[in-house]
Amino acid sequence: MGTHGTLAAKVRGPVLEPGDAGYDEERTGFQTRDPHRPGVIVGALDAADVRAAVEYAAAQGLPVGVQNTGHGLPLPADGGLLISTGRMTGLRVDPEARTAWIEAGVRWSQVVPEAAEHGLAPLSGSSPGVGAVSYMLGGGAGLMSRRYGYAADHVRSIDAVTADGRLWHVTPDTDPDLFWALLGGRANFGVVTSLEIGLFPVTHLYGGGLIFDTDLIPEVMDLWRTWTADVPEAMTSSIALVPVPDIPAFPEELRGRHIAHVRIAHSGDAAEGERLIAPLRAAGPRLQDTVRELPYTEAGTIHNEPPTPMAYRSTTRALRELDGRTVRDLLDLAGPGAPDRAILEIRHLGGALARPPVVPNAVGGRDARYLVGVLSKLRPGVDEESVRSLHERAAALLDPRSSGGILNFLVGPDAGPEMVRASYDPATYRRLAELKAAYDPRNLFRLNHNIPPAA
Ligand SMILES: Cc1cc2nc3c(=O)[nH]c(=O)nc-3n(C[C@H](O)[C@H](O)[C@H](O)COP(=O)(O)OP(=O)(O)OC[C@H]3O[C@@H](n4cnc5c(N)ncnc54)[C@H](O)[C@@H]3O)c2cc1C
Structure with a gap:
């Protein structure tokens, strides 16, 4: 049993430590240079696994990162706990509401054909291999974006685990601050387990x-x-x-x-x-x-x-x-x-x-x-x-x-702190840092495009 043996009993997905078979494959994504080097990886199967992983990391004081495809690898993590979402591939299209429910490991290559069956399309980007959830949380400027705006502007609801281990169903009405911060502030505020997104009548x-x-x-x-x-x-x-x-x-x-x-x-x-x-x-x-x-x-x-x-x-x-x-x-x-x-x-x-x-x-x-x-x-x-x-x-x-x-x-x-700061206007960055202090005061979620909590 490795250093994090007790974690395996809490999650259904694999728990991998350096030297384990599958560790290198799990930490390496599209960008093969300088992959994450976490102390432990949880290959989450569902939102309950994500929750258990975050609770464990919080109890142990381990910083948390999250990765789906590795198309957006920021500065690589050195130590800490990495939640790998690639197994969470649930997808449902609601043709009447023109929405899709997508889990954290879904790529655009999965959403596009499923939506097309109903004469609909998502606001996907240039590469079908990119992870849909992270793309949308980071904004998402795609092939129809000059017409419809950022993909994030069409997110209806967000399921996310915050640094205290709580699983939220976030809507603009129930939790306007967290909804605002997750769309743009991304992994700083939670590990998103699924999104409900708008689709468009484009064939x-x-x-x-x-x-x-x-x-x-x-x-x-x-x-x-x-x-x-x-x-x-x-x-x-x-x-x-x-x-x-x-x-x-x-x-x-x-x-x-x-x-x-x-x-x-x-x-x-x-x-x-x-x-x-x-x-x-x-x-x-x-x-x-x-x-x-x-x-x-x-x-x-x-x-x-x-x-x-x-x-x-x-x-x-x-x-x-x-x-x-x-x-x-x-x-x-x-x-x-x-x-x-x-x-x-x-x-x-x-x-x-x-x-x-x-x-x-x-x-x-x-x-x-x-x-x-x-x-x-x-x-x-x-x-x-x-x-x-x-x-x-x-x-x-x-x-x-x-x-x-x-x-x-x-x-x-x-992806260092200066460029992350320069990705927002000053007032937005200030509010993000203040909300970070409220939702993640210990900066547990810091193996990412990090916004440190306001002092
Ligand atoms: C070839 C290529 C084409 C691209 N085209 C476009 C484009 O057209 N438009 C555009 O806007 N972007 C584009 N991108 C950028 C891409 O959208 C981002 O890099 C996006 O973050 C990739 O998401 P991923 O899950 O594939 O990557 P990952 O590297 O797995 O994730 C990137 C980061 O997102 C965060 N994250 C991942 N999953 C979650 C989660 N469940 N909850 C919270 N945070 C999470 C983590 O901090 C992670 O480090 C492109 C990138 C590449 C390499």
């Missing part, structure tokens, strides 16, 4: 990718920048500059090229979508053009993000505006001619994301119009020192022009 998008070759990159970047200034809210898009490896895993026409990948998700009429993107198509020949009317169940093909776990480092910042000078500086930093190979991504925000929600919540980033990310894959042989230097330069370039971070995209070294 198709006009969407896909326009891929341009290296020589068109400066022109396409600038065209996309000016084009996004006044597109309607039904149009959500992003652009990524990607140095494609010269290996057979990639389509022949893209191999070894530095490409511009414009991703289109138009949730209005297809003919209108086609008309709207005509100026982008007119920029020149495309290596690939997959923009078409597609069922929402194929929405993951728009960004076509890799489903397999990988090691990477990323730096992301929100911008209130994107001027031509910033685009040129970003091209110098991470474009085709730059000394370091990196992926540069800019997502278009604004629209309904900029409006306050009908039911207030703590989600930040409402003044952001663009989200810029620089991402380096840490393949074997990559010089970690040059990656570190690139990301320091990315932060130095973006910080003076940035309105802060967007919580969902803060990972690794970016």
